[in-house]
Amino acid sequence: MLMLKFGLCCLGMMFLLKEWLLLISVLTILTFFCLTFMMNFDLGVINLIQLDFLTYLLVSLSLWVTALMIVMSFYIKHSKNYFEVFTSLSLAMLFFLVVSFSTSNLLMFYIMFESTLIPIFLMVMGWGYQPERVSASFYLLFYTLTASLPLLMGILYINSQQFSTDFSSLVVPNSDYLLFWMLIIAFLVKLPVYLGHLWLPKAHVEAPVAGSMILAGVLLKLGGYGLIRFLPFVENSLSEFSVLLVSIGCIGGVLASIICMRQTDCKSLVAYSSIAHMALVVVGISLNSFISVAGAVIIMIAHGFCSSGLFSLVGMIYDRVSTRSIILIRGIVSVGPSMTLWWFLFSISNMAAPPTPSLMGEIYIFMSSLNWAGVLAVFVGTLSFFAGAYNLYLFVSTQHGTNLSGCKSFTEVSVREHFVLISHMLPFLLFLVLLTNIYS
């Protein structure tokens, strides 16, 4: 019934498409009620709703990032570029995300998982910047569709065996290796893990600011969420393939971090850093210990805020100097010092500096990975080192140095933009205490 109420609420919000002020107000009020009154986890399996702490965190994150992405998209409204269609796509995406995070039915989860592709495809195709957005949106669509077809087949097979498509029917561990890969591959590509990651940099570079924010902030977490939900069912097979998954995660994360160091596009750099962070999530989930899965969840939530904020910052720079090239964007500290402050805060958060939750998540995963195998110290240490390296590279390249002539006319950060960035950073820090309840 909660899902039905939320669906009706989303339909009601469709009438507010032209009144963006009311729309964002409703979204922020919904986030407030979600944060404060959705803490009752005793609903169990009733009417397709299953809530636990992970659902609570991800639904709150979805609502908040959707509100912020609409606030960041005012240039679409002022340039009269079909803003109502854009907001309707955002609301549809929000509905699909909330239902996918809160449903307990496997088939409903799959349908919503696939449905989130439609709005993001249309956003990239419709509001992207370069002609390459056509190929980028096709990469996004076909990578995810191809990988998730085995998931549908796996769910239908589970239905034929267990006579139910509910998460509670996944309680008996299955040791079928083929079924394991059929269920897991969709989420690995969605995360994305290194070998199935090619769609992400393309999609992020070609997407509009809001598209990048929702993609990095929430859509990648669908992959991690799916892995965690299906984990108890495939534990027996996971013990067989955990070495492979941890290896792909560790080596892929290191390779993605090294690739970050030679990027010339800011958005592409942040996209590859997302791949490195999600590699840690894969490692955490594959290790299948309590603390490693907790660390994976914490990194997912922290990355949702941090990456979304970084994409907002890149979008703000693009609005002013019409380029995302690291070579051309230089010396921002001398023309926009308030933006430099935000670049600094988000860069250090991305490299997991204290007191951010990113550090907490990384420490949990480092602890569990070293407990699992000592050799992983080399890989996670290298990953952490390069995280610092590419974030410093991004910050120093864009902020320091002599600014080019194209950067001399630089509007100071407006109140709206400060609001968006504060709304990323403050909940990010406040969530630190909330995430310590991950063990409940």
Place this chain on the structure above:
Amino acid sequence: MAFIVRQSGRLVGTFNNYLQPAHIGKRCISTSKKNDETAVVTEKIPSHKATQNSHDVNTTAAATAAKKKWMSYGFHPTDQYEDVASAHVFSFLGVTLCMVLGSLVYYYGPDRTLKDWAQREAYLLVREREANGLPLLDPNYVEESKIVLPSEEELGDFEIII
């Protein structure tokens, strides 16, 4: 806090006239009347409030000049009222409601996840077990006396895998 500081500053300013000696507080500045000065016409400072005579070109221009001092908050490039209203709405809903009140309700609200209850219960159990001389953590999750195993006749040919 800021309100208290401002009000105290105003009160001190009010009482300064009574606290200080009169000859220190008063400084008279006067000049003799100048005979060879030209008359100085002082212009009335234009008010941003709407004047009664809307057909007066000078007052309209003055009001427009005063209104031009507005700088956009970033929510609307031209409409001042929508821009200011948006800034106020987002500041209230986003910061005050969601972050401040949301944090308050979360931290001071009831213990919905039963985390504090679990910690209290654990301490009570530890005290009880120490008083009874039992180990704090029993290696058996369930007491052996409470486990009822099926008999050999009931099991039959059922294969038991350990």
